[in-house]
Amino acid sequence: xxxxxxxxxxxQYLTFFSPEEKAKIIxxxxxxxxxxxxxxxxxxxxxxxxxMMTAIDLKRRTEAGEKIAFVSENDLxxxxxxxxxxxxxETEESLNAIxxxxxxxxxxxxxxxxxxxxxxxxxxTSQEEKSSHHHEKAKTYRKTNVFALIGASLLSxxxxxxxxxxxxxxxxxxxxxxxxxxxxxKNLVYxxxxxxxxxxxxxxxxxxxxxxxxxxxxxxxxxSKLYRNAxxxxxxxxxxx
Amino acid sequence: MMKKVWKIVLLVSVILCVTGIICAAVxxxxxxxxxxxxxxxxxxxxxxxxxxxxILTSIAAFFxx
Numbered sequence: 510x511x512x513x514x515x516x517x518x519x520x521q522y523l524t525f526f527s528p529e530e531k532a533k534i535i536x537x538x539x540x541x542x543x544x545x546x547x548x549x550x551x552x553x554x555x556x557x558x559x560x561m562m563t564a565i566d567l568k569r570r571t572e573a574g575e576k577i578a579f580v581s582e583n584d585l586x587x588x589x590x591x592x593x594x595x596x597x598x599e600t601e602e603s604l605n606a607i608x609x610x611x612x613x614x615x616x617x618x619x620x621x622x623x624x625x626x627x628x629x630x631x632x633x634t635s636q637e638e639k640s641s642h643h644h645e646k647a648k649t650y651r652k653t654n655v656f657a658l659i660g661a662s663l664l665s666x667x668x669x670x671x672x673x674x675x676x677x678x679x680x681x682x683x684x685x686x687x688x689x690x691x692x693x694x695k696n697l698v699y700x701x702x703x704x705x706x707x708x709x710x711x712x713x714x715x716x717x718x719x720x721x722x723x724x725x726x727x728x729x730x731x732x733s734k735l736y737r738n739a740x741x742x743x744x745x746x747x748x749x750x
Numbered sequence: 751m752m753k754k755v756w757k758i759v760l761l762v763s764v765i766l767c768v769t770g771i772i773c774a775a776v777x778x779x780x781x782x783x784x785x786x787x788x789x790x791x792x793x794x795x796x797x798x799x800x801x802x803x804x805i806l807t808s809i810a811a812f813f814x815x
Contacts, residue, residue, distance in 0.1 A: 694780050701782030702790050704773045711770030715763035722759040726752060 512542050512550050515560055522564035526571075534567060558636050565643070 510518075516535060523531045545553045557563050694700055787793055798804060 691779065697780075698786070698790065699792070701777045701780040702787050702793050704777035704780065705782045705784070705787055706793065706796075708770040708773030708775075708777060711766045711773060713770075715766030715770065718759060718763045718766065722756065722763075726756065729752070 510554055512554070515554055515557070516542075518560035519563055522561050523567070525564070525568045555635060558639055562636065562639060562643075569643075569646075 516538060519538065520531065520535055523534060526534065541553060542550060558566075788797060
């Protein structure tokens with residue numbers, strides 16, 4: 510794998526980032542390659558690992574820097590599967606690198622091939638180390654997540670119990686207050702009588718309103734019918750005349 | 751138009767009736783009753799004035815019977 514291939518693949522795997530971040534990352538890696546030069550290109554690629562691993566590493570770093578507490582198990586599983594997949598692809602890529610190197614040697618010289626093959630092997634070992642390191646990291650994340658989950662559920666239970674207790678105390682106080690209020694009001698005879706009168710008055714007013722409206726609406730409809738009949742009678746008389 | 755007015759009248763009367771029933775229920779809870787009300791000396795003149803006999807008498811007097 511050469512520089513162009515590495516950067517192209519890395520660009521493909523940077524789906525977690527925004528276009529601006531992507532551009533920044535690619536430019537930084539371009540600078541790295543520029544600083545190393547064409548001679549150290551292969552070594553740098555071997556150090557960095559596969560583009561997929563680099564992308565995952567970048568993602569992890571950003572997460573660890575910003576919101577590491579929110580890393581879910583699914584994310585970890587995904588990263589694990591990705592890392593496993595990357596190891597597999599790495600072997601394929603290393604084989605490709607070997608084949609490329611062998612193709613180059615057929616064109617140039619046989620001594621260069623002997624240098625390229627060990628480099629590929631070195632990159633394999635470094636990638637395996639990196640993947641195992643990532644596996645360990647994922648396990649630790651999972652452990653911390655499980656403990657955090659247990660702690661959060663216990664805490665939520667305690668909070669729920671406390672809030673229920675507070676609500677129960679509130680209900681008891683309300684019942685006591687209404688009971689005391691009733692006892693106090695029972696001693697005031699006038700309030701009961703006044704309420705009785707007021708309630709009876711309201712009921713009478715409501716019923717009276719309905720009766721009045723019924724009478725008014727009946728009167729209106731009767732008058733309008735009588736008026737229409739009178740109009741018809743006059744029009745009939747005019748027609749007859 | 752008539753329907754609208756009818757609806758409003760019905761709504762107002764229902765509200766009045768429900769409020770009145772609630773007030774009567776609260777009064778009953780507080781120990782109020784018609785017998786106790788008639789025992790109340792302050793309320794007695796009003797109750798006598800609002801009694802059906804008194805109302806009928808006043809109507810008859812109004813129409814000059």
